[in-house]
Amino acid sequence: MGLKLKGILKLKYKLTVLTGLHIGGSKENIEIGGIDNIVIKIPVLIFENNEIKYNVPYIPGSSLKGKIRALLEYIEKPINNPGKPIAFVYDGNPCECGECNICKLFGPHKSKSLKDPIRLRFSDFYPTLDSINLWEEALDGLYTEIKTENIINRIKGTAEHPRHIERVIPFSEFQGTITFRIFENDKFELYQILEKGINLLNDDYLGGNGSRGYGKVKLELLFNYSEYKPIDNYPYSTKMIKNLDDIKSIFAN
Numbered sequence: 001m002g003l004k005l006k007g008i009l010k011l012k013y014k015l016t017v018l019t020g021l022h023i024g025g026s027k028e029n030i031e032i033g034g035i036d037n038i039v040i041k042i043p044v045l046i047f048e049n050n051e052i053k054y055n056v057p058y059i060p061g062s063s064l065k066g067k068i069r070a071l072l073e074y075i076e077k078p079i080n081n082p083g084k085p086i087a088f089v090y091d092g093n094p095c096e097c098g099e100c101n102i103c104k105l106f107g108p109h110k111s112k113s114l115k116d117p118i119r120l121r122f123s124d125f126y127p128t129l130d131s132i133n134l135w136e137e138a139l140d141g142l143y144t145e146i147k148t149e150n151i152i153n154r155i156k157g158t159a160e161h162p163r164h165i166e167r168v169i170p171f172s173e174f175q176g177t178i179t180f181r182i183f184e185n186d187k188f189e190l191y192q193i194l195e196k197g198i199n200l201l202n203d204d205y206l207g208g209n210g211s212r213g214y215g216k217v218k219l220e221l222l223f224n225y226s227e228y229k230p231i232d233n234y235p236y237s238t239k240m241i242k243n244l245d246d247i248k249s250i251f252a253n
């Protein structure tokens with residue numbers, strides 16, 4: 001390796017839910033009768049009044065990371081076989097070459113082939129206080145809605161086996177961070193691949209049941225809340241990121 005860490009770019013994002021979002025959780029620790037598919041939840045501390053809200057839906061960083069990576073693997077080309085997108089070279093499994101741009105950003109699927117430091121870290125995304133208030137008001141004190149999905153019997157024309165799926169409602173907002181560790185000689189192109197992955201996500205879906213219209217989201221970078229910490233004089237020369245040019249100027253030419 002021998003690569004020198006140049007600085008840490010903390011990118012703050014807002015994720016807005018546009019259509020019902022279902023990221024599945026485990027049924028074990030929550031008792032809700034009759035729901036087939038619950039969403040993943042966590043307790044959240046509200047700093048404004050030091051109150052803990054229990055069983056609040058959130059978006060695990062691993063869900064975002066996995067989805068953005070999978071979308072990018074359909075368009076990014078591996079180093080050793082530049083003719084095809086990574087997903088086709090590797091049979092649709094995550095790339096594990098350890099040296100392509102995808103592996104640089106997200107890490108090789110199996111860490112034994114790590115040849116280059118992993119650049120990106122995804123935090124969990126938590127709902128804003130406004131969203132929690134919206135849920136409590138709109139959903140009578142609950143945080144989610146239950147959608148009933150029917151399977152239609154094509155011969156009889158009747159609905160069968162209704163399934164009850166828990167969802168986060170539209171207009172909910174979550175916030176979280178993608179941390180970009182920038183090493184010497186990293187080009188702006190590497191950041192642009194992340195940007196491309198986020199655009200692809202915004203044109204696709206997150207979580208389950210995307211083919212039924214679930215999970216349309218809008219993930220957007222929050223300038224002025226994002227910051228860069230150069231390793232020289234770390235952390236005392238932290239710089240606020242105000243626009244894309246600020247990000248561009250951090251990377252090597």
Ligand SMILES: [Zn+2]
Pocket residue numbers: 078095096097098099100101102103108
């Ligand atoms: Zn790779």
